[in-house]
Each structure stands twice: as C-alpha cells, then as structure tokens.
Amino acid sequence: MRLIGWILGLVLMLGGAAEAAAKPAITDARLGVEPGLTRVVISLTQRSDFKVFTLADPYRVVIDMSEVDWKVPSGAKLQGQGLVAGMRYGLFKAGTSRVVLDLMEPSEVARAEFVAPANGEPLRLLVDLRPVPDTQFRAQLKSNTVAYRAIAAIAPVTKPAARTLTTSSGSGAGTGALGGSAAKQPTEEPKRGKPLIVIDPGHGGIDPGAIGSTINEKQLTLAVAKALKKELEDTGKFRVLLTRSRDVYIPLRERFGLAREKGAELFISLHADSHNNPLTRGASVYTLSEKASDAESEALAAKENKSDIIAGVDLSKQSNVVSNILIDLAQRDTKNMSTRFASLLVRELKEQTMLLGNTHRFAGFAVLKAPDVPSVLVEMGYISSSKDEALLSSSGHQKKLARAVRQAVENYFSWQELVRRS
Template sequence: MGRLSVRIIGFVLMAWSVAASALPGSAHAKPEKPLLAYAARIAGDEARTRIVIDFEERPEFSVHYVGSPERVIVDLPATAFGFPQEDLGARGLFSDIRFGAMDETSARIVLTAERPVQLSLAEVQEGENGEFRLVLDAEMATPEVFARLVSQQTWDEEARPDTSRSVSPADDGTFIVAIDAGHGGIDTGAIGAATKTPEKEITLAFARALAERLGKQPGVEVFLTRENDRFLSLSERVTLARQAKADLFLSLHADTLSQKDIRGATVYTLSDRASDRMAENLAARENLSDQLAGVRLKDEPPEVADILLDLTRRETQTFSIALAENVLKSFEGQIGLINNAHRYAGFQVLRAPDIPSVLLELGFLSNPEDEKLLADEDWRIKVSGLLTDAVLRYRERTVANGG
C-alpha cells in the first residue's frame, strides 16, 4: 500500500473518531475549541516590562504571584500558542518565560522575575479589526509589596491583579514632589575641575537640603528617588516617581562643559527636538548613564518601545513648562543663570507621561566659581529656599486652575 493511501485512510479514521466523539452518548466529552494566541511581543528593562499577546477571541485570565523565586502566573482557558518561543523570550524584568497547555481545558504562562515585581496593568484590549490583546505591564516592586501580593491572594477563586503602587502616598490632597539626585553608585557623573568632587555627591547633598526645606511646608510631601550613594537606572528613577504618584519630578544635576567660562543654572524640559546644540549634547551624555553603569540596552520593536517610553502628553508638557518658568522666576536676580536659561531636549529621565518634570542644572563643575558655590552649604540652603518658593507658587496656580 502506498504512502498516499495510508495517509488517506489515517485521515478518514481520525475524522470518524472526532465525529463519533460528538454523538450523543459518546464516552468522551467534546473538548472546547482552544483560543488561538497568534502573536506576542515583549519589551522593557530592569524597571518596567510590557508583554502583549494577540488573540483571535477575548481571553479570560487570572493572575497569581508565587515566591522563591518571584513569579507571576497567568492562567488562561485552553489556548493554542501559535507564535515562536523566541517572540516571548525572557528580557527586562523576567529571567525566564514559559507557556503551554496545562490540560485540555487550561493553559498557563509563567513569568519568572529577576527581582520582586507587580503588575501595574493587566487587561484585555479590543483591536480595531476585532482582535484582542492581553496586555501585561510589570514594574519593579519592593520585597514587602511582593510578599503582600502573595499573602493576600487566594487560589480558590479567580484572581485579578493588584495594580496598587509600591508606595502608598497620601490621598488627602497632599502635594507630592519627587526629588531625583542625578547619578550615583558606579555612575559618578561629572567631576569637579579643582576639587575632583563627583557630581553624584553634589546632587545628593542638594537633594537632601531641598527635601528638608520642602518637607516642612504644609500639605507637601517629599520623596527622594535615592537617599544614599547607589546607582539607579533612568527608568528606575521615573518608575519610582510614578509609584509614589508624584505631582512633580525634579531631577538635579551639575554637569561639565569644555567651555570653562560658561556658568550658571539652567532648567530643561522634555522635547524630541533639542533647543540647541548644548542641550542636545547634554541630553546625550545624561542618557548614556545606563550604559556607563553596565545596564543592558536592547533594540525594542518600535510599536512596543513607543508604548514603554510613554511620550509625554501635551497637557503634562504644558505643566512642565509652567514649572520651569516658575523656577526661573524664583532664580532671576538671586543666582546666576546662563543665557536662554530654559532649554529643552530628549532627556529620558523626563519621560514620565503623567508627571510634570524638569531637569535642573544647578551649575557647572567645569567652572571654578560655580564649583565653589555647588560645594557651599549656605548656597544650597539659599537655592533650596528659592526652589521651594517656585514649587509652592506652581502648586497654588495649578490648583487654582483646576490642574
């Protein structure tokens, strides 16, 4: 008997078997048609990672957290995974990703994390052509938050992800300001021309002084992205501010320039196009912080990378500009400013979509006069007071305008 005949007979027998199982009184119940997951993509870093899986039909799902090691488990009904394994390869927050059938009625995705995580978003979104996307946004969490997620869940009923933030900010109208001391740890930043003082020490000292002054104001709460000499990636800084539900984000720096005669403070806001060559070069140097510290960089698929970058909404950018203008108004006539003191460029650390953000160059460590001021405690106290006035004025006007 030829191979073709054998295949035909096999196909007939298989078809007969399927038809027989569907007849009344059949010994086997007809299994439900599995969902088809036909595409997947993942992008992210050590602070935030997004997973998107495309389905032909709407999937029901549940989420659980498991420790030792930290894992996120996503349970699905019977699902056929019709995309290559490498399309959902481990990256970002996850060191291992596995998926497949559990039995005839269920499937599971197991996400093993590099560090404690939580899902800030887990939902099914309907596409324009009737397809459905399961979107999972994971972000770093503290060990305490992850332990709470594990202890508070139950496996006896369908679980939905806890999307609360890692920090529990006040919900009584308190105005929260995130102060970000630039650089830290292995990333020293610029080095003082005369004293060889690293930028990371200047920014941390100033962040502490500003936090002390701002924290004394009624209705204001201060959050420091780092309180000691440790490295934080740019994404971690933004994520920490968002988890704290900050109303403002102030990133502090003190750079160097080849032109040693340039001195004074500068306020930067975000823009995809730099205001000038100096702003462009400064943004390029600051955005290299992750690479200098050995953070793994990846070429993201444009669609997912755009989602992760969360390009600043126009309204938020308007508030950022208003914040910058308030800072400059406080500084004018009190401390030195460079020409065109409000500039803009593509700073990664300013890309929070929902937090008005500015990057403040306090001065230049390449200039001897600026370097002396940056190390002076009295000057820090003075500038902290001016910045506090700017923040309070911004808050008053924003609240008055319904912001």
C-alpha cells in the same frame, strides 16, 4: 574581678564578631597588558562572591560582587590599557558593588579567579580578557552564557562568608546575573492627601556624573535633594520621595517609573554640568521636547542619557514602549504643566544664583519621559567652572538653591489652585 573579666570577654567577643561581619574592601584596581591578553587585577582584604558577564552596544565586561567598601576613589575612571578603554567602580544597588570595563573591541573572559596572598601581594581577583570576533561575542550573549563561570572558582573560606550577592529576576544579556534593576529604596511611604513631589538626585553609585576638583555631581545632587526634601516637608503642604537617598545607582527608567507608580504630581531631576570652556557657568532648566532647542542642549541630553550604559545596565531587553516613548504620547497638558513650572523655577533661581543664557531649554532627556507627570531637569551650575564649583560645594549655596526650588513648587501649586477655581 569576675565581673571585670566577664565584661572584658564580652567586649572582645563583640569586637571579633564585628570584625568577622565587616565587608570586604577593595584596596587597589589596575590593568596589565601582555601579547593577546589584558589582565584586570583587583586587590581585596577578603574574598567576595562575584559574577562576571559581558554586555554589547557598547562592548562591556561587568564584574558584580557582594557589597564591598571602596578604599580607592569611588567612581573614578582608570586610564585604559590594552583591551580596556576605561574602568569604573561603585555601589550598583544595595548588596551589590560593580566594576564596569569599557572595551576597545569584543573580548571574552578567559579567566576569573582569586589568587591567594603571596610575596607581599594581597588577595587578588584576576580577570583575563582576550579579543574575539564580534560574531563570537554576540553568540555568547544569545546563548546567555559566559566562557567562565566565575562563581564556581571561589574556594571555601575559613571566615564567615560575605553577604551573598543579591540577584534580580530580570535577565541580563549573556549573564544570568543581575539585570540592572536597582534595589528598592527603603523609603517610608508618605501619607496620602497632599501633592507628592519626587526629587531625583542625578547619577549615583558607579556613575559619578561630572567630576570636579573638590566634588562630584552625584554628591552634589544628593546633598541638594536632601535639603530640598526638608524645605518642602517643612511647609507642611507636600509629600516628598527621593529616587535615591544614598550613593547608589538607579536606572533612568526606574527614576521616572517611581514618579508614575506613586502618582507624583511633579518630578524634579537635579544635575550639575561640565563644559570644555571653564568660563561657562550658570544654572539652567530643561523640559522634554522631541526637538532640542539648540545643539548644546541636544549634546547634554545625549550625555545624560548614557548614564545606564556607564553603570553597566543591560538595555537589550528593554521594550520599545519604554526605550522609545514618543513625545506625541505625552499628554499635552503634562507638557504645558512642565513648561509652566520651568518658567516659575527660572524666576526663583534668578534671585539666588547666576543663570545660563536662554535659561529654559528643551531636549530629549530620557529621565523626563513620564507621559503623565510634569517633569523638569535642573542643571544647578557647571562643576567645570571654578567659581560655580566653589558655590556648589558650599552648603549655604546648596540651601539657597533648595529654597528657590521650594518657592517655585509652592508658586506652581498656588497657580494650579487658581486655575481650578476659575
């Protein structure tokens, strides 16, 4: 009986510890409008460390919290009201969840604090916004302060404190908080010798990408990236790294920066598109060019390049070297290699899926701007097409796409070997 009692006590103790260590959960997020004020209301199961700051160009308010569980649709964009044009939320980096408010006009944070549960309402984080002139908004950024230091409003908690908010050494405009640097992925360093392929699952975390009726782009790209990684590693010929291995946002410059840092010989960015015309469907392959091959490619590049803005990344401190990498700085050999791989990839994709007309296209995708790593961006189909979405949601079709890319990679390196020998 003593043994049974001891075991029961241990189980209860462990269960209580697990409950105490559980992350806070956000159960609701909504907006309210009063004259001259817009209120953001976020319902949580327990308190979380948080910081609130503003970003310009475009006007945004960002709320960073220690990592929480999302009990509302992850990555969904709420209908705007008042000063808020739209609202997004998701995992920004390991240990940090983020809410981004797109503003209709420059605004200040007039209030940011927790309100205790009362009258059937759960614990809530309230953030009040008031309109201000553009000059005042930008002065706030230049002084690296915000009107309200939200972190100071957190009252002592009786439960063990949630995980402390991880901060970046980079500066965030008007915050002193996170500078938009994504956490290093705990990826095992590949052994040297074999060619290194970096696979980039597009979007992630707070940025869902294209949204379909059954799947989001960020989910699809990660699933295919993992399948492709396995395909390549199973050949025994390649080393493979993913820019992200879970649902987290990675800034665009860090994606191709990883490929350069690790000495990758090929960079493949995976995406899925959406279109106003639901009949538009098919896969396509893009390589970098200063001049887009057509207006649609130019529009697509502009849309994809907004990912950092969507995720609430501060681009104001980004150096001209990074943000304006000129095409003529890219090695001629790198561009030729990218084009060669793209042509091999189109040939293999043609055997496995429907292709968009003029399949190999050119545009100024920011994620392809590594000047010394051959790079392509693959749009695997259109989530806005019911037929494409059904295929892309199928694990069988995802594996077909992965096999096609793997075969193109093998053909590419076989071609390189022939060139070297000749």
